[in-house]
Amino acid sequence: MDKDSQVYKIRHSLAHVLADAVLELYPHAKCGSGPATEEGFFYGFDFSGGETPGEDDLKTIEKKMRHLLKQSVVPEQETITTEEALERFKESPYKVEILKEKGEKNNNEISVYTVGKFSDPCSGPHVAATKEINKKAFRLERIAGAYWKGDEKNPMLTRIYGLAFEDAEGLAEYDKMQKEAKERDHRKIGKELDLFTFSDLVGSGLPLFTPKGTLLRNLVVDKIYSIQEKYGYERVWIPHIAKKDLYKKSGHWEKFGEELFKVKGKTDVEFVMKPMNCPHHTQIYASKPRSYKDLPIRYTEATTNYRDEQPGELLGLSRVRSLTQDDGHVFCTMEQVENEVQNIIDVIRSFYTSLGMFNDETYWVSLSVRDQKLQDEYLGESSVWDTAENILEEVAKKENLNYKRIEGEAAFYGPKLDFMFKDAIGREWQLGTVQLDLNMPGRFGLEYTDKDGTKKTPVMIHRAIAGSLERFLSVIIEHFAGNFPLWLSPEQIRVIPVADTHTEYATQVFNELKAIGIRATMDDSSESMGKKIRVAKTDKLPYFVVVGDKEVEAKNVTLESRNGDSKQISLSELGNHLLAEIETKTI
């Protein structure tokens, strides 16, 4: 968040007003710290010296804040020495800790802001006067425990969170979005549409996909495979474990050893569940001698990685222990990188266009390059990095990508393009990625024989289109609120005969749709028409057709869409109508 924005100042000042209010009501409270957040503010207190407020007390605290805000106050700034500050704030061990750190960094100068009766070491900025705070645009929201500085060895403080915006509309919009997000929650929709499940016996963070959810997965993966096929990607297959040695060689063991699942059998060999696929794929490359004529070599595979996330961090499909990557690795020469990256961008563009998500307003690309000041932290020669970064920027320009150059966001092994997408309710997700790797091919001794007979090391490109499939599904389930585009709907259309006498014609409709590859179903159950139509709607089907006397006679169907449209269409046109929509429409 921009620190100079008015909304930041409002939130920051409100954190101080909150502390002022809390200290009046709970004089024994010791202050931790209280910043602005993405949607408001919080302040953390140590209430261990007396009563600790609960959710029920938020109303009283908020009332006190509103009371303090009745009079407009001008936040006042002063600069004092660390010694003076330590003396002034000696009551709170947390402040003392912060002041010692700050003083060292800031040449023994401490900035202090006073808002009302409450003083706090703080470098601002704040509103010019508290009358700028719209009293209809904030409210206290919740109370939660959090370790001081996020470290579980420190004491647990009590954080009071508030929401705050510039105006009441901002707050109303946030509330609306929260309500929307709750209604779109992929765990809720996943259950309603029967897409996936969890089992206590299998374990948390390990989703099991039902037939409909598996179809959804496969439709995504197949779409990506089919788009990229023309660029020469070939599927490979690897097991989900490998010896620890593979990750020692790749460097992952040293960096991520703690996060890996360790596997032991009867023998002494130490195995690991794969946390990524690149090391395995290098071994397929390395399985025979390669010539410059063989390059680029492009492997692709949707395969599952395993990461030992803490149980408390797991969340539906968003954060899982078994995550399937739609992975791809290209081995090529530096001269070929430009063309390969261009092709990958084509695939990303084509895929997200099919979801209606690739518009300048809904995506941007982070061209993640080195932090020039920290060149030592990146592996590889600086001149090679320059070349690689330039190639990516050139391609981004040529492809008219909506990109920003972000310094310091490169991986330690190379620069990358990260594709960020906004969902239907404005949340941003990093999904596709293209990463140059100037390190791993060398570590694994990969080589090819060049035209002149010398051995050279190829460049490696890592790319993912959807990223982690589970996380991607959580994003698009929420983005579409379960109303998937026709091509992505596990069940595309349902045929509903009004009575038994219409079953024959309904079966004909159903068979004709199946014959051209439409995922049709038929509901010839004995339920009432009303019930059948209600079910078709709660199943979020793109279409259903009701077939009664009129339709049998006219040899047509009444095509009902989930957005309420309804039209007569002849049986012969129905299939083409659906096929055309599958081909062209994104939602």
Added chain:
Amino acid sequence: MDKDSQVYKIRHSLAHVLADAVLELYPHAKCGSGPATEEGFFYGFDFSGGETPGEDDLKTIEKKMRHLLKQSVVPEQETITTEEALERFKESPYKVEILKEKGEKNNNEISVYTVGKFSDPCSGPHVAATKEINKKAFRLERIAGAYWKGDEKNPMLTRIYGLAFEDAEGLAEYDKMQKEAKERDHRKIGKELDLFTFSDLVGSGLPLFTPKGTLLRNLVVDKIYSIQEKYGYERVWIPHIAKKDLYKKSGHWEKFGEELFKVKGKTDVEFVMKPMNCPHHTQIYASKPRSYKDLPIRYTEATTNYRDEQPGELLGLSRVRSLTQDDGHVFCTMEQVENEVQNIIDVIRSFYTSLGMFNDETYWVSLSVRDQKLQDEYLGESSVWDTAENILEEVAKKENLNYKRIEGEAAFYGPKLDFMFKDAIGREWQLGTVQLDLNMPGRFGLEYTDKDGTKKTPVMIHRAIAGSLERFLSVIIEHFAGNFPLWLSPEQIRVIPVADTHTEYATQVFNELKAIGIRATMDDSSESMGKKIRVAKTDKLPYFVVVGDKEVEAKNVTLESRNGDSKQISLSELGNHLLAEIETKTI
């Protein structure tokens, strides 16, 4: 092997003649034991008291055997007491061990056979006289160490192996088959055709599939999916690990705990790499209430299991640590079993027909039922077993299966149909299987609500069409010697322009084939024609077409097949010709 067959007697007598010869040449040898085998015989000796023969000495030993066989000898049988036998064979600690065991079992009576100068505790049978042994139909083959009784705590004996048949033709046929088997070895062909590889860093028994091998895997799996789709099978997806609790509940932990790969992360939770898929699939079934109207529910998934095989037992794709099952589970009522089993048989018949393997001469089915005498060892009520066994036998009859009822071969949880196939060189493999399970649904508390509102337990059917995909691939690579049927060939046809001037037309041919889904490639490299054609042949392509002046002018191609056929065919017919073969021909 039938113990009363002449070939068994010949092999058994030869083992004795071998021992006779060895004792003459190596008087210090102590005899272990020496049975007939599937292709001959062996005898195990302890040579630790003196010189141990090596491969080079086999000729001398064989010569001695032939010398002994010059005179026809009549094997003589006598019955003595254990005490007498212990006295007579006291020189060999191995004989003493055997005699003690035998004596206890056989009422203190020991049968002894004497062939020439060599006596052995042995219950026969033997040839009537050694002149029945055809001296052109046996030879010593190899020498190898083996622990006494296969237990590594016992001393290592030296086994001398021989081959033996009734006549010289038998031996010649065996030699031919061995040569064929060596040429067809899937590890050799897998390397030549670049189908899969192993990496020391990944670990033994963990194959990595290259693009061509992955295509081969997927062609098999997709074929099975497409055949069974019409029977209502739906794909599901499960992670490759689960908590140990899942296998405690299923009973696998108790039975196979030792064979499982254990997985540990940061937390205390004990995970296991899945050794089978049924327990996971029960959890998808159990994820929501089921009604009789929902049954049968049919899940299918090609997914990988992990078993901790000993490194010494691993062999190419035949025996691996990561094995992918084309698994399927049906949950249904007992009344529905017959129809479901019939459908599964249809799928197996259709799949193996597409490989040309489903003929009465090349397959048979083991109807594996209980051993009536050991009813207590099987789980579930006897009457339910009777019903289940009868259903399987009824279906086998109705479907005209070439089946044999084999008592005692049922699984502990239910009877099954195991499909056995002979490969091109006569080796038999168990591949497809249909197993009724009367146990697991109850263990997991699976249920459905029946018409009358009561809760009932469904029957579960386990089924695999190819079995373990890796093992299946090893079988068909060897069966076809890499010359796969057109539908299963990763690369179906290659277009080879004679010179640069033919590239344009060659590209047209290539594009037209690609457009109709033929897996075509083009070899427009600068190699010589001879080289290109040789490569096409060693790549075992079903077809290649050479395109030169004549073809360009006539708008046709010369279609060369791997079996040497060659014919002119118009470009417009070429595609249909190939599509028709894909549809109908199996090889």
